Amino acid sequence: MSIPAVIAKPPDRPHNLRDYETTRATFSWEDAAVRLMRFPDGRINIATEALDRHADGERAQQRAIRFLDRNLRPRDFTYAQLRAAANRFANLLAGLEIRRGERVATLLGRIPELYMTAFGALKAGAVCLPLFSAFGPEPLHARLDISGARVLVTTDRLYKRKVAVIRERLPQLRYVLLVREDGGDLPANTLDLQTLLDRASEHFATTPMQGEELALLHFTSGTTGKPKGVMHVHAAVVAHEVTARFALDLQDDDIYWCTADPGWVTGTSYGIIAPLVCGVSMIVDEEEFDAERWYAILANENVSIWYTAPTAIRMLMKAGLDLVRKHSYPKLRFLASVGEPLNPEGVMFGMRAFDKPFHDNWWQTETGGIMIANYAAMDIRPGSMGKPIPGIEASIIRKRDDTVDELPPNEVGELALKPGWPSMFRGYLNDEARYKKCFVGGWYLTGDLARRDADGYFWFVGRADDVIKSSGHLISPFEVESSLMMHPAVAQAGVIGVPDPIMGEVVKAFVELKPGFEAGEALNKAIMATARKLLGVAVAPREIAFATELPRTRSGKIMRRLLKARELGLPEGDLSTLESGA
Numbered sequence: 001m002s003i004p005a006v007i008a009k010p011p012d013r014p015h016n017l018r019d020y021e022t023t024r025a026t027f028s029w030e031d032a033a034v035r036l037m038r039f040p041d042g043r044i045n046i047a048t049e050a051l052d053r054h055a056d057g058e059r060a061q062q063r064a065i066r067f068l069d070r071n072l073r074p075r076d077f078t079y080a081q082l083r084a085a086a087n088r089f090a091n092l093l094a095g096l097e098i099r100r101g102e103r104v105a106t107l108l109g110r111i112p113e114l115y116m117t118a119f120g121a122l123k124a125g126a127v128c129l130p131l132f133s134a135f136g137p138e139p140l141h142a143r144l145d146i147s148g149a150r151v152l153v154t155t156d157r158l159y160k161r162k163v164a165v166i167r168e169r170l171p172q173l174r175y176v177l178l179v180r181e182d183g184g185d186l187p188a189n190t191l192d193l194q195t196l197l198d199r200a201s202e203h204f205a206t207t208p209m210q211g212e213e214l215a216l217l218h219f220t221s222g223t224t225g226k227p228k229g230v231m232h233v234h235a236a237v238v239a240h241e242v243t244a245r246f247a248l249d250l251q252d253d254d255i256y257w258c259t260a261d262p263g264w265v266t267g268t269s270y271g272i273i274a275p276l277v278c279g280v281s282m283i284v285d286e287e288e289f290d291a292e293r294w295y296a297i298l299a300n301e302n303v304s305i306w307y308t309a310p311t312a313i314r315m316l317m318k319a320g321l322d323l324v325r326k327h328s329y330p331k332l333r334f335l336a337s338v339g340e341p342l343n344p345e346g347v348m349f350g351m352r353a354f355d356k357p358f359h360d361n362w363w364q365t366e367t368g369g370i371m372i373a374n375y376a377a378m379d380i381r382p383g384s385m386g387k388p389i390p391g392i393e394a395s396i397i398r399k400r401d402d403t404v405d406e407l408p409p410n411e412v413g414e415l416a417l418k419p420g421w422p423s424m425f426r427g428y429l430n431d432e433a434r435y436k437k438c439f440v441g442g443w444y445l446t447g448d449l450a451r452r453d454a455d456g457y458f459w460f461v462g463r464a465d466d467v468i469k470s471s472g473h474l475i476s477p478f479e480v481e482s483s484l485m486m487h488p489a490v491a492q493a494g495v496i497g498v499p500d501p502i503m504g505e506v507v508k509a510f511v512e513l514k515p516g517f518e519a520g521e522a523l524n525k526a527i528m529a530t531a532r533k534l535l536g537v538a539v540a541p542r543e544i545a546f547a548t549e550l551p552r553t554r555s556g557k558i559m560r561r562l563l564k565a566r567e568l569g570l571p572e573g574d575l576s577t578l579e580s581g582a
């Protein structure tokens with residue numbers, strides 16, 4: 001199957017966003033906020049929008065979340081049950097005298113306790129900090145310390161392995177509540193979560209918050225350097241709802257699966273909050289990636305909307321199409337991806353496997369929600385991130401001292417957004433200077449380079465730090481990687497610029513092969529020939545190296561900075577989020 005320039009969409013589907021231009025022209029965040037806010041005086045709480053209003057209404061007995069354990073055994077929670085569980089945790093916090101604005105961290109797998117504590121903390125007016133359960137002691141210490149967490153909810157097993165050794169260095173951490181996996185004696189200085197929950201009432205009046213009060217803390221993925229702590233407020237829920245309806249097309253009867261872990265912003269904004277605000281039923285899988293398991297879940301759980309990431313899509317591609325064919329997916333209607341550029345090959349894999357394209361969308365921890373997307377009712381141009389969400393003004397700019405110039409179509413510049421949407425971050429933890437530096441001439445600068453075509457589609461070029469400058473040309477690592485992936489042997493590729501005395505920089509590619517292909521000179525030449533044919537000699541890699549595994553962040557992004565540091569023998573920098581390829 002070759003890659004078409006446009007994948008056209010039938011015009012007549014009842015999608016949430018049917019007419020992009022008209023919706024864009026008439027949309028306002030004020031209207032969207034008024035539609036949501038449940039407290040009469042304009043105050044708001046994310047947990048009210050996600051739980052209370054459903055638990056008090058028609059959806060009370062509808063399934064909110066189905067958890068799948070290791071053996072794919074389901075454990076279901078209705079909206080009413082999830083609210084009751086969250087209320088118990090909110091009461092528990094009140095009993096511990098945790099005050100509004102204090103931080104409650106979670107270090108848990110994707111188990112029910114994670115979801116009930118997140119909502120319980122929000123209900124109590126505390127700030128929620130979800131941490132990824134695979135972090136080791138030092139990254140955990142850094143995050144708990146800088147955020148000043150008062151409470152940590154984790155399991156006895158994770159506590160013993162990772163937290164006990166850093167506990168002394170966390171003077172602000174007053175309470176550690178444990179989910180008991182191992183049983184036995186309770187470690188010193190900890191509390192048994194279940195015992196406290198059993199004693200707590202399942203009735204709780206959710207704290208009405210000001211829209212600008214802090215709700216969530218999230219650390220960035222650490223792809224370009226040391227992870228930054230990003231602050232989000234309760235008003236963000238307005239953007240969570242709007243973006244999930246527009247970009248993910250969430251509708252009443254959908255069964256939705258977001259594969260991201262809540263330790264990353266996608267797993268919170270679209271894996272905890274937005275789906276419940278929209279009142280859908282979601283699937284949470286406690287296990288990690290496994291191609292066969294994932295296809296079984298999509299089929300057996302009747303998933304209708306699936307939100308995943310390029311790294312997973314590439315792993316599915318690597319696993320081959322035979323596995324997909326073991327099931328059928330009559331309910332699956334919309335596929336979306338975020339986190340890294342989605343190569344055209346990835347979009348088309350959706351067509352091959354499910355007869356539906358993947359819809360790429362773009363956003364960052366800082367933006368709190370999806371900003372640019374391919375919509376269900378809009379034609380896709382494979383390789384493009386799509387168009388800005390109604391209510392979001394995006395542009396391609398070039399910085400000039402304290403001002404910016406907006407660039408015409410097809411010129412590459414920095415992707416910038418007009419501040420003011422509700423899920424916009426309100427600061428970096430302990431780094432006001434860095435936060436201020438993001439804003440120039442009335443724009444928020446994203447640090448990503450992109451271009452916009454004449455029809456308003458945005459195309460990702462690379463992170464500002466990763467773009468390669470060779471003989472005066474700007475080369476997009478994304479474009480080179482996408483071309484390398486057109487070769488049938490290539491599973492994924494990471495491309496960097498290597499200093500060169502004549503050209504400035506030359507392109508070097510690292511490729512990971514699909515199973516069944518043998519690294520060697522002949523294959524190297526063949527891949528090089530494909531790249532030259534598609535890209536031209538000036539842009540194609542000068543050198544291709546085979547890698548067993550490319551270094552990736554735990555959120556699944558290729559760490560080009562690490563490929564580069566290793567290539568040049570430079571210090572490797574902060575590796576707290578390195579997953580694999582070490």
Ligand code: ATP
Pocket residue numbers: 220221222223224225226227228337338339340341342360361362363364365366385446447448460463555557
């Ligand atoms: P750090 O800021 O610590 O270096 P990070 O930028 O990877 O890490 P995130 O906030 O998780 O942290 O990721 C946002 C970034 O991911 C975006 O700025 C962009 O570079 C990349 N990204 C996300 N979605 C897409 C997409 N659809 N296409 C291209 N790039 C994307």
Ligand code: MG
Pocket residue numbers: 220224364447
């Ligand atoms: Mg970033």
